Amino acid sequence: xxxxxxxxxxxxxxxxxxxxxxxxxxxxxxxxxxxxxxxxxxxxxxxxxxxxxxxxxxxxxxxxxxxxxxxxxxxxxxxxxxxxxxxxxxxxxxxxxxxxxxxxxxxxxxxxxxxxxxxxxxxxxxxxxxxxxxxxxxxxxxxxxxxxxxxxxxxxxxxxxxxxxxxxxxxxxxxxxxxxxxxxxxxxxxxxxxxxxxxxxxxxxxxxxxxxxxxxxxxxxxxxxxxxxxxxxxxxxxxxxxxxxxxxxxxxxxxxxxxxxxxxxxxxxxxxxxxxxxxxxxxxxxxxxxxxxxxxxxxxxxxxxxx
Numbered sequence: 680x681x682x683x684x685x686x687x688x689x690x691x692x693x694x695x696x697x698x699x700x701x702x703x704x705x706x707x708x709x710x711x712x713x714x715x716x717x718x719x720x721x722x723x724x725x726x727x728x729x730x731x732x733x734x735x736x737x738x739x740x741x742x743x744x745x746x747x748x749x750x751x752x753x754x755x756x757x758x759x760x761x762x763x764x765x766x767x768x769x770x771x772x773x774x775x776x777x778x779x780x781x782x783x784x785x786x787x788x789x790x791x792x793x794x795x796x797x798x799x800x801x802x803x804x805x806x807x808x809x810x811x812x813x814x815x816x817x818x819x820x821x822x823x824x825x826x827x828x829x830x831x832x833x834x835x836x837x838x839x840x841x842x843x844x845x846x847x848x849x850x851x852x853x854x855x856x857x858x859x860x861x862x863x864x865x866x867x868x869x870x871x872x873x874x875x876x877x878x879x880x881x882x883x884x885x886x887x888x889x890x891x892x893x894x895x896x897x898x899x900x901x902x903x904x905x906x907x908x909x910x911x912x913x914x915x916x917x918x919x920x921x922x923x924x925x926x927x928x929x930x931x932x933x934x935x936x937x938x939x940x941x942x943x944x945x946x947x948x949x950x951x952x953x954x955x956x957x958x959x960x961x962x963x964x965x966x967x968x969x970x971x972x973x974x975x976x977x978x979x980x981x982x983x984x985x986x
Contacts, residue, residue: 687714687974687975688712688713688714688940688956688974688975689713689714689715689716689939689940689974689975689978689982690708690711690713690715690716690717690940690941690942690944690952690956691717691880691912691914691939691940691941691978692719692912692914692939692941693708693716693717693719693941693942693943693944693952694718694719694721694762694764694943694944694945694946695718695764695768695769696761696762696764696945696946697763697764697768698761699945701771701772701775704772705776705779707944707945707951707952708779708780709779710951710952710953711951711953711956712953713779713952713956714779714975715779715780715781715978716779716780716781716952717780717781717782717783717941717978718769718772718773718780718781718782718783719764719769719783719811719843720764720765720766720768720769720782720783720784720785720807720811721762721763721764721785721811721813721816722763722765722766722784722786722787722798722811722817723759723762723763723787723813723816723817724759724763724787724790725756725757725759725760725763727789727818728752728755728756728818733818737751737755737852737858738751738752740855740857740858741852741855741858743857744855744857751852752852754851754852755851755852755853758816758850758851759816762816764785766784766785766798766801766802766805766807767805769783769784769805770782770805770806770807773806773807781808781982782805782806782807782808783807783809783810783811783841783843784798784801784805784807784809784810784811785798785810785811785813786798786799786801786802786810786812786831787817787819788812788817788819788824788828788831789817789819789824789827791827792826792827792830795827795830796830799830799831799834803834803838803840807840808840808841808985808986809835809840809841809842809843809985810831810834810835810840810841810842810843811842811843811844811845811882812831812842812843812845813845813849814844814859814861814862815845815848815849815853815858815859816845816849816853819861820861821866821870822866832873832874832877833874835874835877836874836877839984840877840985841877841878841879841880841981841984841985842877842878842880843879843880843882843912844862844867844880844881844882845882845883846862846864846881846882846883846884846886846887846895846899847859847862847882847883847884847885847886847887847888847894847895847916848862848887848888848889848890848894849887850946854889854890856888856890856891856894859888862885863895863898864881864885864895864898864899864902865895865898867879867902871902871906871908871909872905872906874908875906875907875908876908877908878908878910878981878984878985879906879908879909879910880909880910880911880912880939880981881899881902881903881909881910881911881912882912882914882941883912883913883914883915883916883943884896884899884911884912884913884916884919884938885897885898885899886899886916886925887915887916892918893916893919893925896919896925896928899911900928900932900933903937904932904933909937910938910939910977910981911938911939912938912939912940912941913938913939913940913941913959913973914941914942914943915941915943915946915947917955917959920935920938920958920959920962920964920973921958921959921962921963921964922964923963923964926962926964926965927964930969935965935969935972935973935977936977937977938972938973938977939973939977939978940955940956940959940973940974940975940978941955942955943955956974959973959974
């Protein structure tokens, strides 16, 4: 596929990390030729890893898996510092480049109800169109934060926002499935089913894992098949649309009508937006209609509900 064929795509998963100059982000988007990019805020706090309950849980889980917990904890702190992306940064980029950027805010349920409500009001005031949750990096477990999660779904329902939920493992110590169990899609079924009017994007389709690619894809597909408000993005897991075994499973179980392209730029090592999109558009298992749906049409349909 040539550049012209790629020029209409929508990238649903881009991280405008604070260490990146604004112009670099704009240049990357323009070089890729995509029509729009969805920018994701990330509300994380590395200092939470100093809290005894959290640090002990992480360290003991790592130790049981044969890792030296102290080193991994320090590694985790560095990752959280790099990942933190304030809502204001996303809103600023959207304000300056409304033709190419759509903004999703973030709030951390682990910080408690008062913090959550302030964060949600900030997201709305900034004109962002959704909320991003990352159970792994935000260090929360859904069964312990039911009230905060309910408040977030309530807010999204009331104000017409979508919700992007990280599912699957994560880099660093969160590559260990035991530490990423909080991001299994099935844990969020009660909230998803209680709020059918809230569009929910399962980022990474429950599949990100270096150790076990496609780790919780089946759970993600179960949620899509039983709930019309659930979508999948293939950020960092483009192989789901490229490898025959995964593509066939998705087609047979749910089809590609609610699958979204995402590059996860710049967090996938040495992969540009153009390269991620190129892999999708040259996929042998997918039909041309399926490629077009994943690359643009599905995202356009979803964004109509919030723009």
